[in-house]
Amino acid sequence: MTATNSGTPTVHPSAAIYTSFTLHFYDLVVHLSNSFAWCCSTQNVLLPLFRKHIGAQAHLDIGVGSGYYLIASMSQLAEVEKLTLVDLSHDALQFAERRLKRAGHRRAIVTLEHDTFRPFPLSMHAQYDSVSMFYLFHCLPGKFPEKADQVLTQTKTTVKPDGVVYGATILGQTHNWIGGHLMNLYNRKGVFSNYNDTKDGLQEALTRHFADVEVEVVGRVALFVARKPIWER
Template sequence: MSSEPAIHPSAAIYTGIVLRFYDFVVLQFSNAFAWCCSTQDVLLPFFREYVGAQAHMDIGVGSGYYLAAAAPNFAEVENLTLVDLAPDALQYAKARLQTAGHKRDIETLTHDIFTPFPKTLDGRFDSASLFYVFHCLPGRLSEKADRVFAQVKTTLKADGLVYGATILGQNHNWIGSRLMNIYNKKGVFSNREDTKEGLEQVLRKHFAEVDDVKVVGKVALFVARKPI
């Protein structure tokens, strides 16, 4: 499936060359030393924990690391759909997941998540994951998360859940501050004013059950159920 949306700078950087270095730069170096939130100890277990029983949608696939590392969790998932604005990322992640042993069909959708999803996805998923998506999107968190959740919740079942992680905007260490300056200046990030409180407020607007947002280092981890 493809809707051929315009590509924002935050998605345009995900070319084949960049994706080959993504795991080291983002998941190993930046998560450990800049954002102070371990990929192995925090983010990967969190990703695995909430995968839905039958149908799951992963939004903002990156290099496909989490998908591939969690491949056993998808063994019984009948429908797995990958969504991203960057076609290279979708193909890279799909191939990586298949190499990791995923045997079932994988759908890919090139899509701008600020816009409505295809009607064929209405009420389809038990779970949807958004890892490191919001801090890449343009605009204030209260506005961009509101627009995204308004679209994503249409794809969830009545008791479905959404979960994910995003980098918050303030009080970073020396390495984090410099990366924040570089990424925000280039348009790769847009998160200087993103806060835990802002995220919680938007979640409660769109979902009946919202877990307390957990902050590890400078990363907010969220889980919400039952779209309103």
């Protein structure tokens, strides 16, 4: 099922790279990059984080990509009554939805083609126990804390008062030889926009919108968990 678009999204280079062709190779490229460039294991770090915080009734995944983390978390998602996928790429949404159904997901899936800088539909407000944002921030134009602040302003409206927003993003400083070359390539092409993204900048944005915030850096990746949304701002 596809929800109505909220506004007309602009196709940014970071979304344009997701095509029905490139998505077939996405998982392999990301897993290799995680291990050798960003030094943050998919299997040992990122996937356990994703699985750990999936809510009991409703989960929202923003920046769905190929749907890898969802597919790898089918046992947890099987009990979730409402699953919503959000991405700026129509191809990514279709790819992930088909992949989930082929893997045996039996409950309804809502997809929304949406720019995360824009407000979410009112029907999504305070609806989700958990909101995942994996490898989203480093693809967005701008820098920390401003871009994270803008996105979190919209994202926190979707989470229940006792819910959680969590995810991971690649930081911009001190990469190894492989990471440095990939950073230069991806930033030059507009796929990444994270040269100036720091842990402190991410933490500043998160604490502006949530009362309970955890940020940990593994390799060159910041992992974050945020609870208790703040509304008096």
